[in-house]
Amino acid sequence: MTNTTTPPTYDYIIIGGGTSGVPLASRLSVLCPTSIVLLEAGPDQTTNSFITNPNAFPGLFSSDGSARQWTHDHSTTPQPHCNNRCIPNPAGRLLSGSSAVNVGVWMRASATDYELIAERAGHGRFAFESMLDVFKRVETHWNKSAGNEDWHGFDGPVHTVGGRKYPLRKAVQESAEKLGHKYNPGATQGDPTGLIDMTQCFRATSSSTSERQHSSRVYDLSGVSVQCESPVARVLFNEDKRAVGVELIDGRNMFARKEVIVCCGTQKTPQLLMLSGVGPKEELEKHGIDVVHDSPGVGQNLFDHSSLTMYFALKHPEQGLALPFTGTMKPEYGQGMPCDFSLFTNIPPSTLSPVLEADGLLPTSNADDEEEDIHPHLRPKRCHTLVFPIYYPVLATPEYNPTIDLSSGTHMSMVSLQILPVSRGSITLSSSSPSDPPLIDPRYLSTSADLFMLRTAVRCALNLASTSPLSDHILGETPPVPSPSNANTTFPALDANSTDGEIDARIRQYKGTIAHPMGTCALGTVLDSEFRVNGVEGLRVCDASVFPEPLGATPSATIFALGEMCAALIAGERGMEREEANS
């Protein structure tokens, strides 16, 4: 008997129900009620307390973490500049995507970063002044101080928390100020340089608890057909290179009358595009994939924020200066990560230029050079490094050093980040099967400038820990102990007097990432300025892969905003279509 079932058809198919896909689907369903299906590879755990309770985070990624089932393992290929290590880089694999498993740090980058993205994308909508409206629409900000209404939203879906004051707050601030880092209360207004208040996208639910604001928890999906456990294998095109539907891994097909929008994240979006025939021709031919459109930029331009975490033993754990804050616990400490500040720094051009020059990244000096010839890293008000002083040994394991006690307040940590990488890597295919992971090669630290910037971030943390009054509370850094992968190497404790060689050795063996990969389907090359994939019809991309340039801040606040922006662009076109039809 012939199967006469007609495959389901929708106006819009959105692939990937993550940080960007959910706001996009939700906002589109409100702006132009229409038939929309949201296809998510992972399950729906929207109300699972492991996900909704931000304090369950350490359990998500512990070695026996029961929630590993909810993450994609995007470990890199061996990284030559990091002692050939394969560096873990997880991403959410469930409805809400990485917003369901992240740390929730909520920030904006410098206006210069958005200006560069706008230039590369070829449209002013990505400039800070234009993004500001979208940022405001997304959030309900915790800080209602006078004057903040110009800069923050107070009735958006994503609630934030902040303003907790921990016992070491004053010491961290005074030490940072002695080192020349000023407290910056206006950090979200386009220049984050300095010490800024920690804000997280959690909603206070009582005086001592909060709830994660992951995308499917806070956006209304009632107007969307949400289908979880539905990984997509490829986008289907007709002979006019128009995206007309998708094939799922389980063999089902679905069709789109208007558009297909891919929101699968930095690693999976370029893989899906390539499996569908859109990507570098040679790469597709290598795997026997029919070329729909030769798009050399797909999977290229991969960059990420590199991190090094150090743990500092406290002199007097009994004083309750770190989690569990014995004797000093205040109810609100239960509402978020134990951290008062993020510390953003700009490396001045006089220091950074020679390093970029050594990498051959600066144009040779010429008196006639126009301003645009300046390397983007040298533009004013960009921040190259970020440090989080956290009153808890975040992600420390017994293998790193068994003396780090997670439960009795013996240690705090400093997470140092290089947030404007110049190295660029790639995502390529390991095979033509959608079930095989892609090859992820960020080429971490493949420029001396990247190593220099990460070392500068590490020095910033070491200087902070070595400056009074914070140093009065610190015994010293607790270095890693030899492990099977570095059995013959001992790593001395680091401090402000450590040599570059000692810091670099630590970086090469322990540099990680806090999972902010971006850039592999960039606006301005792979995409036009309305997120449309160049060279084909009816296909857009909207997620962390669209950044043409690094964003010097944790990215999710911006990614939520991009989802909203993309929905408004699509809905605007629908409005124009209707006007044309009526005229």
Ligand SMILES: Cc1cc2nc3c(=O)[nH]c(=O)nc-3n(C[C@H](O)[C@H](O)[C@H](O)COP(=O)(O)OP(=O)(O)OC[C@H]3O[C@@H](n4cnc5c(N)ncnc54)[C@H](O)[C@@H]3O)c2cc1C
């Ligand atoms: C552990 C961790 C901590 C982080 N901490 C922070 C932080 O504190 N602050 C911050 O700003 N950022 C943080 N980030 C980064 C931030 O969360 C991500 O940059 C952002 O969420 C990425 O959004 P996205 O929409 O690009 O992808 P995602 O949110 O990852 O969504 C992609 C979705 O697509 C789905 N998908 C993939 N392939 C397919 C397919 N073939 N078919 C169907 N569905 C598919 C995935 O399952 C996933 O749900 C963190 C990330 C992680 C992993």
